[in-house]
Amino acid sequence: MSAGSSRRSDHQFLCSICLDVFTDPVTVPCGHNFCKHCITEHWDTNGSSDCPLCKESFQRRPPLRVNTFIREMVAEFRCEAEQRSSSSSSSSSSEQQDAKPGEVPCDACTGTKLKALKSCLVCLASYCETHLKPHLTVSSLKRHQLAEPVENLEDRMCSKHFKPLELFCKTEQTCVCLLCSVVDHRTHEIVPLREEYEARQAELKKTEAEIKQMRQKRRLKIQEIKESAKISRDAAEGEKAEGVQVFVALREAVVRGLNEFVKEVEDKQETTEKQAEDFIRDLEEEISELKKRSCEVKQLSRSEDHLHLLRSFSSLNPAPPARDWTEVSVRPPPYEGTAARAVATLEETLGKKMKRLLAEAELRRVQRYAVDVTLNPRTAHDDLRLSDEGKRVQHKENRHLKQNIKTFYHDIFVLGNESFSSGRFYFQVEVKGNTYWALGLVKESVDRKGLIEMSSQDGCWILWLRKRKENKALAPPSDARSDPKKVGVFLDHQKGLISFYDVDAAALIRSFTGCRFPEKLYPIFSLYGDDSGSLSICPVNQTV
Template sequence: MSAGSGHRSDNQFLCSICLDVFTDPVTIPCGHNFCKHCITEHWDVNVSSSCPLCMEDFYRRPLLRVNTFIREMVAEFRREAQQRASSSSSEQQAAKPGEVPCDVCTGTKLKALKSCLVCLASYCETHLKPHLTALCLKRHQLMEPVENLEDRMCTQHYKPLELFCKTDQTCVCLLCSVVDHRTHEVVPLREEYEGRKAELMETEAEIKQMMLKRRLKIQEMKDSVKISKNAADREKAEGVQVLTALKESVERGLNEFIKEIEDKQETTEKQAEDFIKDLEQEISELKKRSAEVKQCSRSEDHLHLLRSFSSLKAAPLAKDWTEVSVRPPSYEGTVARAVAQLQETLSEKMKKLLAEVELRRAQQYAVDVTLNPRTAHDDLVLSDGGKRVQHKENRDLKKNIKKFYHDIFVLGNQSFSSGRFYFEVEVKGNTYWALGLVKESVDRKGLIEMSPQDGCWILWLRKRNSALASPSDARSDPEKVGVFLDHQKGLISFYDVDAAALIRSFTGCRFPEKLYPVFSLYGDDCGSLSICPVNQTV
């Protein structure tokens, strides 16, 4: 241990509460070390049992046992410190500037180890020995070496300042107390010293406590900055995802708009090209006919002209182009239609993206929910772990003050009275189910009106021939439903987890009582409802 002691830092053995070397060091569950007295006193003052350094809260106050390994290291550290002090004191060193020299040494003045308030002199190790061995000198009061010992003598009577006048708040000698201060309250110097020392120790403790509070405040601020940075990074990532998706939608709308214009122009150009091709073909044929007519009209052969006249005189077979034209397409309203279509697309896209973001945020508040068998209707069968419920008709209904008797419901064990909470339920394959949150005082004996006015915020689905039976229930056929509660905002939302879509939200709600998760299932062949672990959507 000694071999490696040179590499140890003195701060390793300091308690962060009292800032002194450990006394009875203990290690708390988070791994930090403190003096047993310091951490006990800290927990006695504070309401919660938490680590002063990392602020980790403990459900119960930890049982403290002295860490023997650290205690042995501290003991070794103390021994080494004493050895260093002894070795340094045994070395006869000359007094350096700022150090008190020995008053007896001749020649080289050695460093003084103690000052005598009786002799009014300071002594090095050699010249101090008589005060440690001689019986008459042992009674002298020694102290850490100081200069100007004459300042500790009364300037009027040249006697040691042994008393303290509390009236004048000054140090006096024995003669002063009977001459100038005989009517004053005078106490021994040591007595006043002890009182003032105790006050200074209290001040020191207060300063240390202030230092600790400021260290904790620094850590709190660092934690706040870290939380803020994580939130900022998360918000930037979500914002980039949403805005990038919207940007891509805008780019697709722009490309579709340009393509529509270009398709119309291309159609117009193709029509014109076909007309021009036909016209050029007719022009070619008319040129040929014109050449034949010209040749025949210039001929001197009477018989040839008369024989060809009928065929050449007849009008050539040609299309009537009078009403034929290329009409430019109308582009009026194209931009407005494109903008309207883009607006509709962006609106749907934004709803979906925002629902995905909200779902991811809600999933951060996932809690472990289990079913309470004491509240289950007799037609419901719960799994051993309280995570799954099935319906099985039971004719022998037993009344119980906590059970649901009329409606086939079961509550969760957990209650919510503040904060945010989220849980997921697999409903796949069921034709009739209901789930959500209800107030603590919900009527378990009569018929439940599933409305917020009656303290019930429930999503339900009833299918007949694969069709939804009611416009008030789930408008999709989800396989897994997420339930989110924000107590402060008065918000309860239901999500289709696989589609990352919002099914329904109740806003502006008031919750005067505790809320409990509630589940219902009907039909022997409909499978089961299962509370499943939350896997956050990426």
């Protein structure tokens, strides 16, 4: 056993938190050992249960029991350490060492200074083992106060009475000797130096704990700032991507408008040039015919045969019909205003394009806050049938209604399982093909047994559609241009905002602003009058 003990490293018995020998050693699930007090304080400070060495995190704080085997090993280690200390003391008595730099030398040694073992607060000198013997054997010197070897012993003595500074004046906050307390500080509050030392030690430990807590808070603040910076960085990257997409689309629209403008001008010029070419061709053909007739006339006019001239004159080709070119001209097309009209058209196109792109960007922004919403069967009206995965609801009329404290009894509704009390959230529902549906958000205390007033004043922010033969209306009717196939619901709790989106059209249907949410909010859904239809909570796919 002793052989094994001699091979043991002292570090095996040190707690990695306090760096001291184990006190009540405990073992955490990952296998590492700590003082029970140290690991408990570490968990309380950090607010989470993990191993300070390997950083393994535990879902729940494990129960801590003292490891008796390690405790016995530590006790044996302490005994061995004390034996080594006493052995070291005895060996030093027989074999003294020279004073090294930083060690207190013996003041009585001449030549080579030996290491001092004690300092006398009366003699104001430090002594090695040999020169200390008189203070251990001579009766008059035995009364001198010995202390661990220290330098500058004069600083530890009263400069007025040459007595040890062993008292503390709390009134003047200074160290004094026994005579000072009687002569100069007799009316002051005097305490032993050790008592004040222990009080200051307690203050230092309290300050150290406060500093440790402040450091921990600042570490958490650093983590919080880093997380905020990361969120800001991600938001900036997303915003840049959205902006680039918008400006690229606008640039393409501008280029397309420019090309259309240039083509319009070039088409007009091409038409004008073609008209001029046609006129010139006709004129050149007439000139050719006239030239031919002129040759015939000239040749006949030179004939001296009377009979031939008369016979040939009657057979001479008639003059071709001559076109009146007086009013014919090539007029340049009216180019004035073409650029202005092109710019106006481009402006209108860009306005529509920008509105569409901004709407798509806004929808993509809110879709980043998508959450998984499922239906709560315990709240469903008996006429509603939910799918096993809690994502789809159908209307199936049931004549045997059951009473349940959480179930909707009068109005045909069902709530979602998830509640929202802070932050931002988004979910979307496929509603196409249904003639009567409703969805949105309601307060937790919504009346499940009576009629629900679907108004924001009553804590209900609901969008509904009811189709009839004579008309179609979406509440409020002025908010809808067509029946949406897929509706997105967005909540910004801090801003008091609830918005409904037509996902396929990337268009805002309506928004509730300036809302107050004193209670938790729950998703709410309704489907009525069509046994073949269904409402489906669908996943968010940012492809807009």
